[in-house]
Amino acid sequence: MNKSVAFWMIALGAVVTYYFVRSLSAIFFPFFVGLIGAYALNGTVARLRKIRIRRSLGSALVVLTVLISFVLLLMVFIPFIQNQIVMLAMKAPELADGWLQTLKPWLADVSQKFGAATSPDDLKQKISEHVGDIFGWSLKIITNLLSNGMALANIISLVILTPVIMFYLLKDWPRVVSSIYDMIPHRYRETVQLYAGRIDHTLSDYAKGQILVCLTLMVMYSILLWIVGVKQPFFLGFMTGFMSVIPYVGTVLGLLATLANGFVHFEGWNQIMMIIGVFIIVGLIEGNFISPRLIGERVGLHPVWIIFALLASATWFGFAGVLVALPVAAIVGVIIRTTIEWYKTTKCYLD
Numbered sequence: 369m370n371k372s373v374a375f376w377m378i379a380l381g382a383v384v385t386y387y388f389v390r391s392l393s394a395i396f397f398p399f400f401v402g403l404i405g406a407y408a409l410n411g412t413v414a415r416l417r418k419i420r421i422r423r424s425l426g427s428a429l430v431v432l433t434v435l436i437s438f439v440l441l442l443m444v445f446i447p448f449i450q451n452q453i454v455m456l457a458m459k460a461p462e463l464a465d466g467w468l469q470t471l472k473p474w475l476a477d478v479s480q481k482f483g484a485a486t487s488p489d490d491l492k493q494k495i496s497e498h499v500g501d502i503f504g505w506s507l508k509i510i511t512n513l514l515s516n517g518m519a520l521a522n523i524i525s526l527v528i529l530t531p532v533i534m535f536y537l538l539k540d541w542p543r544v545v546s547s548i549y550d551m552i553p554h555r556y557r558e559t560v561q562l563y564a565g566r567i568d569h570t571l572s573d574y575a576k577g578q579i580l581v582c583l584t585l586m587v588m589y590s591i592l593l594w595i596v597g598v599k600q601p602f603f604l605g606f607m608t609g610f611m612s613v614i615p616y617v618g619t620v621l622g623l624l625a626t627l628a629n630g631f632v633h634f635e636g637w638n639q640i641m642m643i644i645g646v647f648i649i650v651g652l653i654e655g656n657f658i659s660p661r662l663i664g665e666r667v668g669l670h671p672v673w674i675i676f677a678l679l680a681s682a683t684w685f686g687f688a689g690v691l692v693a694l695p696v697a698a699i700v701g702v703i704i705r706t707t708i709e710w711y712k713t714t715k716c717y718l719d
Contacts, residue, residue: 431538439527
């Protein structure tokens with residue numbers, strides 16, 4: 369076959385595959401998560417196999433352990449967030465009143481200088497009238513999101529379908545890998561093994577590095593939030609570190625949850641500023657020292673490439689894209705580096 373024809377056939381196949389996957393992205397998510405989970409947990413099942421536990425039983429035990437852990441985390445985290453929202457809504461009028469009393473002299477001065485028609489007392493009354501509406505709208509939005517049919521279907525499919533898919537893939541993983549290997553033409557097997565081996569090594573380093581980063585952040589956030597006097601610091605530190613498996617997203621969610629907790633147990637603006645300071649300091653340490661050493665240097669991902677991968681994945685595939693952005697970026701990085709190494713051995717480059 370002519371090389372140019374083969375190239376255009378491959379390019380056409382890639383485009384068709386992309387649009388096919390994108391058109392079915394809503395149903396692909398549990399399958400993709402199941403595939404990633406099976407790949408990540410295969411080593412655990414293999415170790416269980418060495419102690420005479422059948423692969424099917426080992427797969428079931430591993431998937432069941434992951435599922436129970438996930439459900440327990442949700443059972444703890446969701447009531448906590450719900451409780452914080454309700455308490456914040458109840459305390460909001462009191463907080464607003466306290467802040468207005470603090471700002472009242474300044475507002476009165478501004479009103480006199482600029483001739484504002486609204487007095488501090490009028491402003492207080494308007495805020496008191498609308499603060500309930502604001503939290504009512506917020507709770508309504510959250511309720512609508514949770515009761516939305518598509519969102520509910522995605523949650524159900526993720527919780528129910530993903531473990532089933534993961535179990536079957538784990539149980540048959542050696543056969544799946546062997547079948548894929550048998551489909552590779554003999555002349556390309558050595559090249560494919562080179563790429564696959566490097567990708568596997570990179571993903572393994574990424575997973576180990578990400579676990580170490582999350583554990584380090586759990587300890588740092590817990591200790592620093594405890595020092596600044598935040599209520600439930602170890603729970604908030606644990607959840608922030610755990611959610612940091614999604615870079616940047618976990619930090620933002622952790623900051624919002626901690627600020628909500630700070631306003632519920634409001635002890636002054638000094639503590640709120642210290643909470644923000646803790647997240648800025650830990651974020652700088654994590655971004656400049658921890659992640660580059662534990663992840664970046666291991667998998668060869670530059671911080672700019674990480675940010676681009678996150679934004680591009682979020683644009684193309686939404687939240688599901690953010691979850692897998694860094695592993696996919698690591699794979700693409702391996703492919704590009706290996707291809708450049710091959711290119712530098714070609715006649716085209718050497719001549």
